[in-house]
Amino acid sequence: MSIKTYQPLSLCDRWTQENNELVNKWKQEGGAEAVSHNHNQTHLRWCSSEFHKLSRKIQGIPPLVDHAQLELTVVYNACLCSVALSQFSEADLLLSQATERVVTVIQMTGDDPISSDPPAFWKTLLKSMGNTTFTSSVQHLLCLQWAVWLAKCQLKTIQEFQDELFSLFETLSTEFGDDERSSERGKSSDIPMLVMDPRRLIELLQTCTFIAQGAERLSEGQSSEALSGLQKASSLSAPRTLLAYTHHLSGLCLASMSCPQMALQCYRMALETDSWCVCALYQSILIYRELENTQAEIQALRLLHSTLLLPSATEPPLAGTPLLSPSVLLCSQSLNRMLSVPSALSVLHSLAQKCVLHGRVSEGVEYYLDLLAALHSDDQHGSPSQVHAKDPPLPRLPELYLEAGAALLTARRPADCVALCDEVIGTTLELLPEKLVLEEPEEKFEVETRTVGAEGEDRMKMLLWTGAAYLLQGHCHTHLRDWKQAVTHYTRCINLLVKVHFKKKGFQPQIPSADMVGKQGTDLCILQRLKGLSLAGRGISFSQTGQLREALRDLHLSLQAVPDCVGAGLWCGEVLWRLGRRQEAAACWEKTWSFPAQSSVESLRLYLQEPQSGPLLDSTELRHRIHELGSTLSA
Numbered sequence: 001m002s003i004k005t006y007q008p009l010s011l012c013d014r015w016t017q018e019n020n021e022l023v024n025k026w027k028q029e030g031g032a033e034a035v036s037h038n039h040n041q042t043h044l045r046w047c048s049s050e051f052h053k054l055s056r057k058i059q060g061i062p063p064l065v066d067h068a069q070l071e072l073t074v075v076y077n078a079c080l081c082s083v084a085l086s087q088f089s090e091a092d093l094l095l096s097q098a099t100e101r102v103v104t105v106i107q108m109t110g111d112d113p114i115s116s117d118p119p120a121f122w123k124t125l126l127k128s129m130g131n132t133t134f135t136s137s138v139q140h141l142l143c144l145q146w147a148v149w150l151a152k153c154q155l156k157t158i159q160e161f162q163d164e165l166f167s168l169f170e171t172l173s174t175e176f177g178d179d180e181r182s183s184e185r186g187k188s189s190d191i192p193m194l195v196m197d198p199r200r201l202i203e204l205l206q207t208c209t210f211i212a213q214g215a216e217r218l219s220e221g222q223s224s225e226a227l228s229g230l231q232k233a234s235s236l237s238a239p240r241t242l243l244a245y246t247h248h249l250s251g252l253c254l255a256s257m258s259c260p261q262m263a264l265q266c267y268r269m270a271l272e273t274d275s276w277c278v279c280a281l282y283q284s285i286l287i288y289r290e291l292e293n294t295q296a297e298i299q300a301l302r303l304l305h306s307t308l309l310l311p312s313a314t315e316p317p318l319a320g321t322p323l324l325s326p327s328v329l330l331c332s333q334s335l336n337r338m339l340s341v342p343s344a345l346s347v348l349h350s351l352a353q354k355c356v357l358h359g360r361v362s363e364g365v366e367y368y369l370d371l372l373a374a375l376h377s378d379d380q381h382g383s384p385s386q387v388h389a390k391d392p393p394l395p396r397l398p399e400l401y402l403e404a405g406a407a408l409l410t411a412r413r414p415a416d417c418v419a420l421c422d423e424v425i426g427t428t429l430e431l432l433p434e435k436l437v438l439e440e441p442e443e444k445f446e447v448e449t450r451t452v453g454a455e456g457e458d459r460m461k462m463l464l465w466t467g468a469a470y471l472l473q474g475h476c477h478t479h480l481r482d483w484k485q486a487v488t489h490y491t492r493c494i495n496l497l498v499k500v501h502f503k504k505k506g507f508q509p510q511i512p513s514a515d516m517v518g519k520q521g522t523d524l525c526i527l528q529r530l531k532g533l534s535l536a537g538r539g540i541s542f543s544q545t546g547q548l549r550e551a552l553r554d555l556h557l558s559l560q561a562v563p564d565c566v567g568a569g570l571w572c573g574e575v576l577w578r579l580g581r582r583q584e585a586a587a588c589w590e591k592t593w594s595f596p597a598q599s600s601v602e603s604l605r606l607y608l609q610e611p612q613s614g615p616l617l618d619s620t621e622l623r624h625r626i627h628e629l630g631s632t633l634s635a
Contacts, residue, residue: 048081532562
């Protein structure tokens with residue numbers, strides 16, 4: 001009877017077996033598509049730790065040609081895990097140690113020293129090796145060096161070495177052959193296995209490189225060059241999310257080249273490729289806004305908001321390989337800006353505002369109420385601080401109350417509007433200053449004004465909010481034809497606003513006038529508009545109670561504060577007509593009709609718009625009066 005003797009495995013065979021067991025364990029547990037992200041990351045950290053331990057064992061003996069393929073394979077696996085975990089310093093250290101040992105082996109053959117400059121180092125290293133048994137293993141490490149450069153946004157280094165990097169795919173395809181041969185190679189127990197096929201890694205790196213370079217060139221104003229690279233990327237084999245990004249960035253290029261319709265086509269392709277590409281949907285909204293396609297803009301805003309509310313929208317699925325997520329490789333600030341979108345709350349605010357301004361008042365009111373409810377709930381679906389840098393920040397809560405109140409008044413719900421305004425007044429009234437001084441800025445266009453005192457800016461805001469709340473309540477009583485209460489609330493608004501004084505250099509503080517107002521949207525501009533609207537409202541209320549001289553005084557003051565106030569101009573003419581000053585009335589109406597249309601109604605906050613409720617004058621009837629007056633005078 002023959003007795004079989006046990007042949008102990010050599011160190012190299014044991015290490016190969018250990019490496020292959022780790023690779024198989026990753027593919028069975030961590031690489032499965034059904035596992036959760038958290039489980040995947042936990043298993044990845046464990047595998048990374050084990051690969052690093054194995055690498056340290058192998059590096060404990062002098063570098064030998066016989067062990068080179070095994071050592072570099074283990075380094076590849078350990079380094080890839082480090083990159084996938086965003087541990088780039090650890091990956092750099094591993095690559096540095098591995099290449100030093102390769103250089104040591106090469107120099108044993110008598111070759112010249114190799115440069116330490118990264119691109120030159122890799123070019124010289126690959127050339128020095130020729131076609132050795134471990135050439136392909138060093139090429140695998142070069143793929144990882146590429147990944148580290150990309151993750152650390154070292155795009156200039158990649159550019160210097162791009163031809164060599166992009167040629168790796170063909171080189172490695174020759175080495176691995178077709179998928180069937182590659183599969184057979186993986187099943188061999190005496191060949192060290194790779195945790196990820198280098199060809200799949202290169203495909204991912206190529207696409208991500210084109211995307212990162214495209215974003216960088218686009219941010220530098222090189223739209224044509226960026227578009228060329230992105231078109232190449234869109235033809236590569238890549239996860240659908242990355243392909244959607246190439247279409248999205250191509251759209252940004254075309255938009256910057258003043259081709260909005262072509263940009264919209266690219267955004268549609270991005271959404272057809274990956275419906276989670278909300279950045280493309282957001283950019284479509286900006287194009288619709290530019291084209292003044294309000295209906296399409298509202299539909300897109302509604303879709304964007306509902307998408308952002310879905311749980312997975314906060315971290316959109318960036319599909320790639322189970323091991324290495326493209327998000328690890330795409331970290332540039334330029335790209336992040338181009339892929340970001342406003343928060344769900346900011347989108348909801350835009351949607352509410354757009355609906356109210358364009359005739360969908362009931363719908364807009366519901367959106368405003370949803371917005372206020374979300375702000376008061378624990379689950380706010382994001383924060384205003386997450387808004388895109390170019391997107392206006394979400395207004396502060398009192399302003400949102402005022403906007404919602406204005407929307408409710410437009411929807412003929414004055415009682416609800418009064419209730420919201422009471423909330424604003426209740427939180428701000430006791431904090432208002434007795435007097436507030438605005439100083440002329442050092443540079444004329446640097447800032448519009450600056451307030452005296454550390455808390456001056458907040459106090460100014462509170463004063464404006466309270467004044468706006470009284471103004472809206474005055475509008476509500478006008479709507480209800482309660483003229484006495486209307487006059488009371490308009491007067492409260494005016495009395496607040498006159499507490500603000502403006503101080504020019506070398507002069508005493510004085511109540512600001514229209515000629516002191518700078519750019520629209522500043523505190524001084526808002527103050528003047530509130531003053532003009534409240535004076536107009538009070539003047540109109542006086543006209544309804546027969547107090548014509550008081551009405552004429554307030555309407556004249558209103559036009560001084562806001563010269564293009566249409567309501568004040570028309571009612572000023574009406575009061576003059578009732579006072580028997582008909583030629584002056586006709587001249588006032590003609591002047592009012594000649595006012596230039598407001599450049600953008602949407603640039604004004606809702607509560608600063610002229611009210612559409614209350615007593616209104618019919619311009620057709622007024623023109624008829626002017627015609628009759630002309631006929632009478634000519635006769």
